[in-house]
Amino acid sequence: MSHMLHLAGIESVVLERAGREHVRTRLRAGVLEQGVVEMLRELGLGERLDQLALKQSALDFRFDGASRRIDFEAEIGRNVWVYPQHEVVTDLMNARQKAGAAIFYEAPVQRIDGLEGERPVLHFEHQGESCRLECDYVAGCDGFRGVSRSAIPADKLKVFDRIYPFGWLGILAEAPAATNEIVWGCHDGGFAMQSIRSPSVTRLYLQCAPDENPDHWSDDRIWSELHKRLDVEGMPPVNEGRVTQKGVTAMRSFLAEPMQWGRLFLAGDAAHIVPPTGAKGLNSALADIKVLARALVAHYREGADAHLARYSDTCLRRMWLVQRFSAGLCTMTHQFPGQNPFVQRLQRTDLDYMTGTRAGRLQFSENFTGLPVEA
Numbered sequence: 360m361s362h363m364l365h366l367a368g369i370e371s372v373v374l375e376r377a378g379r380e381h382v383r384t385r386l387r388a389g390v391l392e393q394g395v396v397e398m399l400r401e402l403g404l405g406e407r408l409d410q411l412a413l414k415q416s417a418l419d420f421r422f423d424g425a426s427r428r429i430d431f432e433a434e435i436g437r438n439v440w441v442y443p444q445h446e447v448v449t450d451l452m453n454a455r456q457k458a459g460a461a462i463f464y465e466a467p468v469q470r471i472d473g474l475e476g477e478r479p480v481l482h483f484e485h486q487g488e489s490c491r492l493e494c495d496y497v498a499g500c501d502g503f504r505g506v507s508r509s510a511i512p513a514d515k516l517k518v519f520d521r522i523y524p525f526g527w528l529g530i531l532a533e534a535p536a537a538t539n540e541i542v543w544g545c546h547d548g549g550f551a552m553q554s555i556r557s558p559s560v561t562r563l564y565l566q567c568a569p570d571e572n573p574d575h576w577s578d579d580r581i582w583s584e585l586h587k588r589l590d591v592e593g594m595p596p597v598n599e600g601r602v603t604q605k606g607v608t609a610m611r612s613f614l615a616e617p618m619q620w621g622r623l624f625l626a627g628d629a630a631h632i633v634p635p636t637g638a639k640g641l642n643s644a645l646a647d648i649k650v651l652a653r654a655l656v657a658h659y660r661e662g663a664d665a666h667l668a669r670y671s672d673t674c675l676r677r678m679w680l681v682q683r684f685s686a687g688l689c690t691m692t693h694q695f696p697g698q699n700p701f702v703q704r705l706q707r708t709d710l711d712y713m714t715g716t717r718a719g720r721l722q723f724s725e726n727f728t729g730l731p732v733e734a
């Protein structure tokens with residue numbers, strides 16, 4: 360956001376609660392939509408991306424003992440790229456640092472005042488001092504637990520929420536992926552995924568209890584479950600390697616409406632959470648930012664405020680489609696405790712339709728590689 364504003368000659372200040380190294384190294388998502396890759400290149404941030412990112416032109420679904428690939432490049436000529444989120448963050452931090460940007464780390468915002476007036480004020484702490492920042496607009500990019508969303512009066516905000524009765528145990532393994540494709544295992548024993556972080560590091564996920572203790576998963580147990588859920592005849596089995604990281608992610612869908620109040624604009628996790636199945640968290644945050652940056656540029660350059668006024672509607676329309684995709688995939692691919700066998704058969708039929716018909720493959724391909732972002 361601040362990089363995009365900077366390129367348009369608009370000044371901004373970034374207040375970040377965490378420390379620089381925490382922000383730079385925190386492991387998160389790994390898949391970028393085609394539109395996001397194009398946007399990063401257009402912004403002059405494509406150099407390391409073009410060296411390191413691994414293009415993915417298909418996704419391999421495994422269920423009922425067989426592999427059924429959706430080749431989105433063949434279906435619609437679009438792709439996704441595996442490029443870890445911390446690398447995107449590193450590129451952004453480097454670009455901002457080079458431009459001498461005003462970024463305050465370890466600067467938690469306590470309160471935002473005056474959002475209904477012309478000059479909102481952020482109250483924050485930095486190096487043991489209480490500070491205030493007066494500005495024209497506030498971009499609330501401070502995550503699900505940030506203060507921005509809570510600055511909107513409760514009676515102005517409508518919240519939609521679904522918590523899933525399972526989580527993901529995510530591991531990093533020192534091993535090349537068995538195939539150079541993202542693989543989803545939709546198994547009666549639960550969902551599993553093989554993804555990639557680099558040519559020598561595999562990212563793997565296993566559906567588990569939402570409050571699972573990762574210490575209860577020995578390496579032997581992890582590999583045996585991954586083989587059970589992912590391996591099928593005719594395809595190389597999951598490649599084992601040293602497990603270097605293990606953690607549990609809870610799963611939820613969440614959306615707050617509207618995404619704007621007064622001079623505050625919510626973006627990313629501050630406004631919405633998706634279950635990680637569709638790889639849409641980072642991509643959606645960047646879609647919001649694209650809309651917001653363009654709207655602010657139109658305001659400062661042309662005095663045109665129509666884009667700002669439409670920000671929430673523009674983002675919400677796309678975000679509900681992303682929610683639909685993410686929740687739909689999550690529901691289609693995971694085992695729900697105590698699930699009715701009829702519903703279980705419907706899940707299989709949804710997978711069969713999605714992978715086995717042109718209409719199903721097109722719908723998946725368009726959503727997975729990224730819906731358009733409205734100007």
Ligand code: PHB
Pocket residue numbers: 387388389390541554555562635636637638
């Ligand atoms: C990941 O690499 O973390 C990943 C890949 C594909 C998904 C979700 C997550 O659909």
